[in-house]
Amino acid sequence: xxxxxxxxMYPNEVELQWSVLIVLYPYITGLVAGAFILASLxxxxxxxxxxxxxxxxxxxxxAFLLVAPLPLQLHLGHxxxxxxMYLTPHKTSAMAMFGFVYLWYLLAVLLTEIWLDYRGDIVxxxxxxxxxxxxxYAVLTLGSYNVSPGSRRIDDRVGWVVxxxxxxxxxxxxxxxxxxxxxxxxxxxxxxxLMPVVFLFSAMVSGIAAVLVVYQAVTRIRGRKVxxxxxxxxxxxxxxxFVLDFSLEMLDLVHRMYESNExxxxxxxxxxxxxxxxQIVLQIYLGTLLPIAxxxxxxxxxxxxxxxxxxxxxASSLTLIGILAMRWNVVIGGxxxxxxxxxxxxxKMEFVTxxxxxxxxxxxxxxxxxxxxxxxxxxxxxxxxxx
Amino acid sequence: xxLNRRELLAGAGKFIILSGSARAALNGDTQNYNRAEHWWGxxxxxxxxIGCGNCVRACAAENGVPKGYFRTWVERYQxxxxxxxxxKVDSPDGGINGFPPRHATGVKSFFVPKLCNHCVDSPCxxxxxxxxxxxxxxxxxxxxxxxxxxxxxxxxxxxxxxxYLHPTKHTxxxxxxxxxxxxxxLTTACxxxxxxxxxxLADLKNPxxxxxxxxxxxxxQVLKPYMATRAKVFYKDLDGAVR
Numbered sequence: 001x002x003x004x005x006x007x008x009m010y011p012n013e014v015e016l017q018w019s020v021l022i023v024l025y026p027y028i029t030g031l032v033a034g035a036f037i038l039a040s041l042x043x044x045x046x047x048x049x050x051x052x053x054x055x056x057x058x059x060x061x062x063a064f065l066l067v068a069p070l071p072l073q074l075h076l077g078h079x080x081x082x083x084x085m086y087l088t089p090h091k092t093s094a095m096a097m098f099g100f101v102y103l104w105y106l107l108a109v110l111l112t113e114i115w116l117d118y119r120g121d122i123v124x125x126x127x128x129x130x131x132x133x134x135x136x137y138a139v140l141t142l143g144s145y146n147v148s149p150g151s152r153r154i155d156d157r158v159g160w161v162v163x164x165x166x167x168x169x170x171x172x173x174x175x176x177x178x179x180x181x182x183x184x185x186x187x188x189x190x191x192x193x194l195m196p197v198v199f200l201f202s203a204m205v206s207g208i209a210a211v212l213v214v215y216q217a218v219t220r221i222r223g224r225k226v227x228x229x230x231x232x233x234x235x236x237x238x239x240x241x242f243v244l245d246f247s248l249e250m251l252d253l254v255h256r257m258y259e260s261n262e263x264x265x266x267x268x269x270x271x272x273x274x275x276x277x278x279q280i281v282l283q284i285y286l287g288t289l290l291p292i293a294x295x296x297x298x299x300x301x302x303x304x305x306x307x308x309x310x311x312x313x314x315a316s317s318l319t320l321i322g323i324l325a326m327r328w329n330v331v332i333g334g335x336x337x338x339x340x341x342x343x344x345x346x347x348k349m350e351f352v353t354x355x356x357x358x359x360x361x362x363x364x365x366x367x368x369x370x371x372x373x374x375x376x377x378x379x380x381x382x383x384x385x386x387x
Numbered sequence: 388x389x390l391n392r393r394e395l396l397a398g399a400g401k402f403i404i405l406s407g408s409a410r411a412a413l414n415g416d417t418q419n420y421n422r423a424e425h426w427w428g429x430x431x432x433x434x435x436x437i438g439c440g441n442c443v444r445a446c447a448a449e450n451g452v453p454k455g456y457f458r459t460w461v462e463r464y465q466x467x468x469x470x471x472x473x474x475k476v477d478s479p480d481g482g483i484n485g486f487p488p489r490h491a492t493g494v495k496s497f498f499v500p501k502l503c504n505h506c507v508d509s510p511c512x513x514x515x516x517x518x519x520x521x522x523x524x525x526x527x528x529x530x531x532x533x534x535x536x537x538x539x540x541x542x543x544x545x546x547x548x549x550x551y552l553h554p555t556k557h558t559x560x561x562x563x564x565x566x567x568x569x570x571x572x573l574t575t576a577c578x579x580x581x582x583x584x585x586x587x588l589a590d591l592k593n594p595x596x597x598x599x600x601x602x603x604x605x606x607x608q609v610l611k612p613y614m615a616t617r618a619k620v621f622y623k624d625l626d627g628a629v630r
Contacts, residue, residue, distance in 0.1 A: 008476040010501075010548025011457045017539040017552065077537015077557030081517070084536060090518035095540050098516075185614065186510060186546035262472075339548055340630040342476055 007343025016335045016347050019355040020328075021071035024363055026177045026199065027206070027327045028068045033174035034207010035061040036110065038237065040163045040170070049233040055380030056218065057211045058114050063371035064210075065106055071363055072098075074354055094183045097176065105173045109166040115142070116159035118378050123147045136377075174203040181330060188263035189334040194252050201245035206323040208238045209291075209316035216313055218375070228305045232298075235312045239295035242319065246288050249326075266341040274336050274344060279329045287322015291315035420570045425525040426592040427564055428619030429578070430601045431500055433626070435585035438463055438498040443483040445580030449565060456551040457481040458562040459502040459577050464628060466495040471628035499629050500586055502577070503528060503549040503562035504610060504618035511541035511550065511561075520559065526591070526619060527566055532558040546614045564588070591619070 002014045039057035042050035073079045082099075089096040115122075123145050126137035175196040182195025212234055219226045256264060271279050294315040298308050332347050350356035438461055446452060446459045461482030465475040475494075479486065482498075489496060505528050511520050512528060519535035522528055530541075535558035542550040542559060553560040565575035573579075574588045589598035601607070601623065608625040609618040622629075 008462075008478070011460050011478055011481040012542075012551040013548045015551070017542045072538075075538070077539075077552060078535065081534070081536045084517045084534065088517055090515055092513045093516040093518075093540070094514065095538065096516040180540075184510075184514075184543055186544055335543075339546055340476065342474070342630065 004346030009338040009343045020360045021075045023327045023331045024071045030203030030206045031210050032061045032065045033170040033203040036170045038208050040167045043163050049229045052227045052230045053215050059374045063367040067367045094180050109169045113162045116155045120147050175200045198248050204241045205245050209319035212316040266337045275333050278325045282325035291318045417570045422524040427526045428589045430587045430589045430598045432585050432623045435583040436498040438486045440482045440485045441580040442577035445576040449576035462499045474628040504620045507617035510544040514540045514544040527564045
């Protein structure tokens with residue numbers, strides 16, 4: 001028997017096909033979709049309390065979106081052929097549309113919205129900065145220097161429409177990623193119509209949590225005071241969406257337990273053994289129940305701002321770990337059992353290889369320097385925006 | 388056996404003609420092959436399989452299958468009493484070297500050869516994002532290794548575990564039903580090597596193919612029929628415990 005194998009696996013199943021990089025793919029796209037939805041909803045519904053994080057959310061989404069295709073590229077056996085997905089997409093494949101969905105979201109939604117929102121600042125920078133930054137901003141103006149009040153009003157109106165289109169686009173981006181997994185009928189761990197919905201809600205949870213952490217970190221690094229009204233509102237959203245997300249996941253679990261079909265015994269065994277730490281401990285207890293309890297506490301008990309702030313930070317950080325564990329359990333967990341339901345294999349994560357832990361860590365760090373550059377180029381702060 | 392001169396000459400003549408056509412086939416004579424006239428599958432008689440592993444070895448040799456990966460393999464099922472939901476299954480190295488003797492007594496035991504089912508509604512073909520996995524007009528599921536991006540979605544989509552990522556080509560690989568042979572009028576390497584005739588290449592479009600009688604006269608099943616893939620590897624007397 002091959003090492004790490006328990007029971008019977010079809011011989012070709014012993015080796016896992018999708019590595020930690022594919023865990024990062026839904027995680028990162030989820031952060032993008034979540035951060036964007038948070039920003040967009042606050043704009044569409046004109047929620048003043050969340051305004052301080054509107055631009056930061058957009059830039060956070062962009063920083064992560066730029067990294068999102070990299071784990072896929074690194075994972076492909078022939079990355080040099082990935083462009084074929086654009087040239088000759090196979091229309092029946094759930095995966096074939098990702099490139100188009102990605103490009104639509106990047107170009108038609110996120111970049112357009114950011115550009116329209118920042119156009120005034122970009123023109124101002126292009127006219128006041130020295131070279132070479134002046135040239136960069138000049139390029140970013142796309143030749144449009146008209147920042148008259150009438151022109152900015154049009155920007156705002158068009159931006160509002162783009163945001164409106166952006167919300168279903170963000171839903172599409174991540175719901176679609178869920179569908180890539182949920183439509184694999186060969187795999188009972190993945191194959192459920194709830195998968196896109198669960199992915200979507202967990203994306204919102206992770207995106208909101210990420211913005212909460214980034215906002216607090218960036219504000220503290222800048223030596224400014226955190227806007228507690230904003231923080232409270234975002235945390236409230238996180239709490240509500242998290243409850244919905246957890247309910248959906250529990251619905252899936254209860255449904256599986258009650259049905260107890262032929263795959264259940266294998267999946268149940270897996271959750272109690274190989275996935276115990278990542279699923280029960282990290283995802284459910286530490287990554288879901290504890291942060292929900294902490295957020296609930298802030299909703300029902302009147303706490304001092306400093307305490308609330310700490311609770312939000314800890315709850316958000318735990319949430320981010322929990323959602324990462326959820327992606328891990330979906331992607332890796334879905335490959336640990338045999339499609340014969342008679343055996344289990346082990347994921348042996350490598351370190352310094354193309355699909356190892358090191359590139360995975362690098363990919364998770366990469367959005368932050370990108371965000372730093374974006375924050376330098378396009379400061380989202382209210383005081384700067386006012387100039 | 389007594390042979391008279393006439394029979395000897397007739398036999399020798401048949402041998403020369405047949406070996407000539409076989410040589411022509413091996414030399415690459417696919418000119419007369421019309422894809423529209425064939426619809427390939429396989430008929431497997433489970434009760435005839437002795438688990439010798441000849442098919443696995445022949446497949447590996449014929450197709451250069453890398454060690455540790457399998458285009459075909461053999462599983463041994465052992466079922467104790469009525470516990471068909473928990474069969475004991477083994478397939479050491481895909482059964483390439485046969486099987487060690489079983490120690491348990493009083494259990495039902497049998498071998499099941501496995502290979503790509505060349506499904507009509509293949510999840511692998513459906514899922515390939517670039518169309519590198521495709522159905523040939525004669526019903527064989529093939530992979531264009533010059534086009535495959537190596538995303539491995541097809542491997543995830545196959546309910547039967549028939550695919551793997553080739554470790555050096557970095558593209559999806561699987562049974563081709565020895566397409567390079569069957570289009571020359573030969574049978575597959577596994578069928579040719581099977582000493583008991585447990586595996587038979589089947590041309591479902593050929594009315595003279597024995598597969599029609601096989602399907603008509605026997606209790607025939609495909610693997611995981613609930614997957615609705617319209618598999619074309621047909622098993623005679625397949626036990627319900629087989630997955």
